[in-house]
Amino acid sequence: MSGGAKPRIGFIGIGAMGWPMAACLLKAGYEVLPFDARPEQVEAFLAEVGGTRVGSLAALGAASDVVITILPTSKVVETVLFGPDGVASGLRAGAVVIDMTSGVPDQTVRFAEALEGQGAALFDAPVSGGVARAATGELTIMAGGPDALIEAAMPVLLTMGAVIRTGGLGSGHAMKALNNLVSAGGFLIGIEALLIGARFGLDPETMVDILNVSTGVNNSTQKKFKQFVLSRSFDSGFPIELMVKDLTTAMEVARSGGVNAPFSGLCRDLWAGAAAMLGPRADHTAVARLSETLAGSTLESKT
């Protein structure tokens, strides 16, 4: 990634998150080469937002100074980078891959090592904030990897959000998974509290209001309970399988480090059990349905 001119950016994964993030880059004046498994998605993006059409992953690799991936899982990132005619087959020496997927630390280290041989680099920069903050370029970006690499990429990253350095390679992915663990735990305990209170006779909406001005406040009490659970809409846009993926990553990081975390373990298992019950594409907020099944009670807003 040379000094003066703006790098040309291959952008892979024009999904719920990727679309608005790629749009931020275009708005900031970068040349963007969008790519996705669904060609019609790329065409829609080219038509509605802009960018340069590219024929294949190998071609994208060859044409890009920076490649951004924001895909469902590290497994998909592996296919995209190292599969037949993948990005790596075209990548130039000096190119940098920024993996913004919520991925698995171990894999990330493997990917970086695999690219090293051809003079290319990779670091992890997963995001928090959801679709809303992706649209306004106000994501929190957790960047893990060598200083020089991340410094050089800073202008690109800052276009999409605020950057926090987490440490070495894979540490961004570890942090992202742990953040989601804390978020998922707060969601689950909050839902159980609402179920207990509702059966006692408390109004769920009132309970959420009180939690939000008390020590019980968390991101889910503020942004998810009324919006997606009490409304029964269950449409936050973040599917439960992705949440379970992150929780599983968090527990794998725990296991590799030999850290025993019983409360987190049960948290993951209940979320994963809910995904087994509801199907992987259910919205993550529908985990409340498992809590309701076990509780023998339903959370309906009284108002």
Added chain:
Amino acid sequence: MSGGAKPRIGFIGIGAMGWPMAACLLKAGYEVLPFDARPEQVEAFLAEVGGTRVGSLAALGAASDVVITILPTSKVVETVLFGPDGVASGLRAGAVVIDMTSGVPDQTVRFAEALEGQGAALFDAPVSGGVARAATGELTIMAGGPDALIEAAMPVLLTMGAVIRTGGLGSGHAMKALNNLVSAGGFLIGIEALLIGARFGLDPETMVDILNVSTGVNNSTQKKFKQFVLSRSFDSGFPIELMVKDLTTAMEVARSGGVNAPFSGLCRDLWAGAAAMLGPRADHTAVARLSETLAGSTLESKT
């Protein structure tokens, strides 16, 4: 509690919370009769803040229009109200007891029924916000009980904080316990996440910073982890036995309602296990020490 004049307030429990709350009432012009198990505590309050000395609980009952209790547990409230020469023995018809203790809903209903016979009333109004917001009169007050009763007491309550109506008798106490359940769950999962991340190599302070701008944010990540855990001070001022009391109350409300809540159950049991390990007077933030014991790892800030 008659219309025009300001009611005279018997105030029982001049502790960490009670002292600043009684001070707010005095500042607002109420006549306050402070009482506590420790006479020297009352003397200190009279000397430093003000109020009217009263000789006994029965005398306090006889002299008060409103009696406020903010005591460790419902059991202590019972002794204070109904023990030999307790408040009830002196209480006048028309007097109102406001129990601001974090108490047990069932007991609250029993207390109110017991007072009804002598023409007095009781409702529950526990608080959230801790010592800091008690001092500034900015507590969140969860008031449960008959409308007319609470309306009449509103000026008194508003002196100490904002009031949210939770429903019938005992519902304030239920809500308070459930709030602490959500708070305690967020604390525990957050500590485990920090332990997992720290062993991986992430800096605990940085992790807290990132949680605080991400979906992992909760009251403990914001106000407790750096302050009391990473600093190793463990001196928030709220002892673990009071937290365990509230969690136990929450699970009793669950049980009476027949609501099964496995994640909350484990949360309570781990907190209670920590209290068994650390002793009841340990600070509640020291629950992290149990997580550390199980994890086989310690959370020390790197910086």
Added chain:
Amino acid sequence: MSGGAKPRIGFIGIGAMGWPMAACLLKAGYEVLPFDARPEQVEAFLAEVGGTRVGSLAALGAASDVVITILPTSKVVETVLFGPDGVASGLRAGAVVIDMTSGVPDQTVRFAEALEGQGAALFDAPVSGGVARAATGELTIMAGGPDALIEAAMPVLLTMGAVIRTGGLGSGHAMKALNNLVSAGGFLIGIEALLIGARFGLDPETMVDILNVSTGVNNSTQKKFKQFVLSRSFDSGFPIELMVKDLTTAMEVARSGGVNAPFSGLCRDLWAGAAAMLGPRADHTAVARLSETLAGSTLESKT
């Protein structure tokens, strides 16, 4: 209960357990007065097995030297004993109630105290062994209460099974609940192990065979997994609501004693969650269906 002659026995609860137990008494030469909420059940027993018809609970009380209760819950025992025209209203001084229900220790103590006033006594003697061992008079009977009382009743008890003394009043009920806790825990962990192994490719029947000759053996691996789960018959005859009742009793004993037991707590909550999902009348072995739902996998025998 006087010395020489055989006492006349009022027997309340001619259900799955009570029928064969009352039959054992008749076979041993006791005069038995059967009673049940369902008159047709009593008529069937009188016709098929024998006994003396009695018109009401009060009449039964008046006519009996010994009253045996084996009913769903302590709540039902309370109604039967102390409800309008209940057993207690007729009971003579010197009569003894043996509560063989799987009951709640606290309540048992209350019942005994209530009968004391009229010169009657009660002790707890719940049973283990199920319908099969009830039929052959080989139950395990856990007797809690004063020595003299139990000694005097020993001939009656020995007719139905072997007696183990557990200690004071209520201790039989506590022990019974704790036995079922251990049984329920062994069932649950065994089913999860089968689910894990089956997905790996192990044959469930073979796994049960191996557990049964290894350290994994327990009562459920021996007597329930092949019989009621792998066969998919789910017809052991012991409904899940009764198991959940016992587990709840065990956890109440824990709570009153201030004993924290996280593993038992989760065990109870998962069983209770299964009952909420499956309905209270499902067979207790169908708890496997909750484990299957959470696992995302089913246990079908390959053979």
Added chain:
Amino acid sequence: MSGGAKPRIGFIGIGAMGWPMAACLLKAGYEVLPFDARPEQVEAFLAEVGGTRVGSLAALGAASDVVITILPTSKVVETVLFGPDGVASGLRAGAVVIDMTSGVPDQTVRFAEALEGQGAALFDAPVSGGVARAATGELTIMAGGPDALIEAAMPVLLTMGAVIRTGGLGSGHAMKALNNLVSAGGFLIGIEALLIGARFGLDPETMVDILNVSTGVNNSTQKKFKQFVLSRSFDSGFPIELMVKDLTTAMEVARSGGVNAPFSGLCRDLWAGAAAMLGPRADHTAVARLSETLAGSTLESKT
């Protein structure tokens, strides 16, 4: 392993289990080449029991028709087989390695594949039964791998115990881990039940007696509670780190298969937490000390 003559057996791991197992082979007339990390242990075995001295792992490999490994972990097996001058470097085409270690299925498959290249084979045959049944040649042996391979080795295996076929490669190791999961779960719930009952006033010895004749019976109630816990001897000879290893293996099998097992997960985490608290070399029965710490109570026999 040719037809007629008895195979010559290299035996690696002359520990608590390996010593009596190798002794069984010698008694049955096999030539045994004992090996262990501690030379003095080998010398003691040669002097007290018999066998043929061998200079190195490579020499053992070259001289053996069958190699048996019964070592702490799959990691140790890997070093022994594939480390510098390891067994594999000397192994002849046609030789068979029988891994009787409680190992990890994935690794077992890897080891077998690695040996295939040189015409040698490996299968897993871990054991259950402990030191006592190892001495009498009455172990339960769980054999996983190709039929022909296991059939050929059957005479050797039968010398040490009864053989149950579990399926393909690694399935013996999976089964062994799952057996220990069920055993560990039964231990933990039993100890918690004893703690609850003891605080209530029940005698621990009596409780164990009752469990043993009731549905609460399991291997731990029969063979471990009085012997190692109530006696406070904690000297079963099986260290907690080995139990935690097996539980971790079981949960890895669960994870690879995508099976969610919340109760098993908590079981593993509590055992692993106990190992973190007590140190890896503590006896596995000392897990009771963690339960006691959390319960705030101790299990001492009253008698």
